[in-house]
Amino acid sequence: MGKTSRAGGESRRRPGAEWRAAAWAVRHPGSLAVPGAIGVGTAELGPAAVGTGAGTAAVVLGAWYRAHPDTFDRWVAPQLRSWRRRWWTYMGARWRRAMEDCELFTTHRKTGVDRFPRVLKVRAHSPTVDTVWVQLARGQSMRSFTDRVEELCAALNVERVGVEKVKPRVIGLIVQHSEPFTEIIDAPEMPADSDAVDLGSIYLGDDEYGGEWRESLTGNHWFVAGATGAGKNSIGWSLLRTLAPMLRDGLVRLWVCDPKQMEFAKLAPIAHRYAATGEDCADLIADYVTDLGEGQRRLAGRGKRKLSVSAENPINLLIADELGALLAYGDHARENRRNLALVGSQGRSSGHHMVGFVQEPTKDTVPVRDLFTVRVCLRLTAAGQVDGVLGEDARLRGALADEIPNVPETAGIGYVVRPRTRTPVRVRAAYVDDREIDQLVTFVRAGNPGRTNLEVVA
Numbered sequence: 001m002g003k004t005s006r007a008g009g010e011s012r013r014r015p016g017a018e019w020r021a022a023a024w025a026v027r028h029p030g031s032l033a034v035p036g037a038i039g040v041g042t043a044e045l046g047p048a049a050v051g052t053g054a055g056t057a058a059v060v061l062g063a064w065y066r067a068h069p070d071t072f073d074r075w076v077a078p079q080l081r082s083w084r085r086r087w088w089t090y091m092g093a094r095w096r097r098a099m100e101d102c103e104l105f106t107t108h109r110k111t112g113v114d115r116f117p118r119v120l121k122v123r124a125h126s127p128t129v130d131t132v133w134v135q136l137a138r139g140q141s142m143r144s145f146t147d148r149v150e151e152l153c154a155a156l157n158v159e160r161v162g163v164e165k166v167k168p169r170v171i172g173l174i175v176q177h178s179e180p181f182t183e184i185i186d187a188p189e190m191p192a193d194s195d196a197v198d199l200g201s202i203y204l205g206d207d208e209y210g211g212e213w214r215e216s217l218t219g220n221h222w223f224v225a226g227a228t229g230a231g232k233n234s235i236g237w238s239l240l241r242t243l244a245p246m247l248r249d250g251l252v253r254l255w256v257c258d259p260k261q262m263e264f265a266k267l268a269p270i271a272h273r274y275a276a277t278g279e280d281c282a283d284l285i286a287d288y289v290t291d292l293g294e295g296q297r298r299l300a301g302r303g304k305r306k307l308s309v310s311a312e313n314p315i316n317l318l319i320a321d322e323l324g325a326l327l328a329y330g331d332h333a334r335e336n337r338r339n340l341a342l343v344g345s346q347g348r349s350s351g352h353h354m355v356g357f358v359q360e361p362t363k364d365t366v367p368v369r370d371l372f373t374v375r376v377c378l379r380l381t382a383a384g385q386v387d388g389v390l391g392e393d394a395r396l397r398g399a400l401a402d403e404i405p406n407v408p409e410t411a412g413i414g415y416v417v418r419p420r421t422r423t424p425v426r427v428r429a430a431y432v433d434d435r436e437i438d439q440l441v442t443f444v445r446a447g448n449p450g451r452t453n454l455e456v457v458a
């Protein structure tokens with residue numbers, strides 16, 4: 001028996017360098033393809049042609065970047081960022097050093113060779129958050145990483161690292177580089193006239209790309225989840241400030257369920273209906289469904305699919321604070337669930353919308369989540385709740401809502417998921433203070449019923 005192998009055991013020798021290089025090449029085909037293509041292109045067409053091609057590509061990308069920020073940021077920027085981060089931050093010596101600093105490697109007991117966790121894939125959906133798929137080294141578990149997140153943050157020089165299991169021996173590291181929101185965002189101005197209100201684009205705050213965060217009320221119901229003090233109300237108030245002239249002109253009617261009787265109590269004087277007790281809230285919701293049925297019949301009677309909004313046919317908006325309390329306990333929970341399901345499935349065509357606020361997205365509230373087409377996830381207390389609000393894999397894609405620190409400076413910060421790309425985007429809601437709430441109430445109460453007609457897509 002030689003020194004280098006044992007029957008049924010492991011060798012003390014590593015595979016040869018040529019085999020290790022071949023294995024690396026198989027794992028990184030792109031790394032060979034790009035230099036290979038440049039080499040072949042240069043040999044076949046000459047360096048000038050390759051240079052012209054590269055220059056043209058750079059000019060096209062530059063022009064796209066300048067001309068159409070929306071499509072560039074959606075399709076190109078994440079790819080470029082992912083490549084840059086993959087090759088700059090999560091590669092080679094840098095990655096190894098970070099793993100060494102955190103003692104996140106194991107050593108082969110015979111060969112004495114250090115085994116490092118291997119980066120499989122990097123996705124940088126947003127400028128501030130990357131998701132890094134990592135294959136664990138032998139002898140490591142997900143726990144090895146969760147126990148060392150503080151050290152990982154320091155080693156990678158980032159704000160926060162979340163760890164998620166992907167499959168056996170593969171984890172996802174969700175790495176947040178920086179906090180894009182360090183300042184409070186001013187409340188939206190109230191439009192002077194109903195004609196100026198665009199229901200398809202309600203300003204709610206800013207997104208992490210520095211753009212405006214807007215959501216559509218047209219054809220949608222909104223679901224806002226966040227632990228106590230997360231800043232849920234600011235989303236409701238921003239919506240109401242935008243709708244202010246329509247509320248004043250009787251073109252939007254408010255139905256408010258307010259079991260907490262805190263801030264939304266200020267809506268009582270301007271609401272079409274306001275309820276606080278469990279019983280009154282259940283009656284209000286039942287009446288809302290009746291109103292919805294009447295609205296549908298009126299539309300059908302006129303043979304229309306579009307609601308032409310007027311004081312006679314207003315939009316109705318149900319604000320349900322504490323959805324959990326309305327749906328989970330009490331004598332009326334089942335009835336409320338049934339009625340809200342009807343609003344969710346049928347209300348949009350007749351202009352009956354709802355905005356639901358949830359402190360804790362539990363199994364009682366999450367099932368109704370699918371009734372809501374716009375979902376906002378502010379700070380939550382548990383990692384498992386994030387996907388419950390935003391949908392499967394939202395946290396793995398970077399929605400670290402449970403990692404938002406529970407401090408007043410983060411109020412209003414959360415995530416929404418862009419439906420087309422399923423990418424979570426970090427947002428911050430504008431803050432509407434007490435004075436601005438009073439201003440809204442006074443503005444609406446000043447009354448001045450108008451007769452504007454707006455076309456709302458059913």
Ligand SMILES: Nc1ncnc2c1ncn2[C@@H]1O[C@H](COP(=O)(O)OP(=O)(O)OP(=O)(O)O)[C@@H](O)[C@H]1O
Pocket residue numbers: 184185226227228229230231232233234359408411412413428429430431432
């Ligand atoms: N968008 C925001 N930007 C900055 N600060 C905010 C924002 N929203 C709320 N805050 C601050 O956070 C505090 C808590 O906000 P808020 O009451 O809206 O939280 P909440 O999620 O509705 O909590 P609860 O469920 O307990 O009512 C507010 O008093 C305010 O100081």
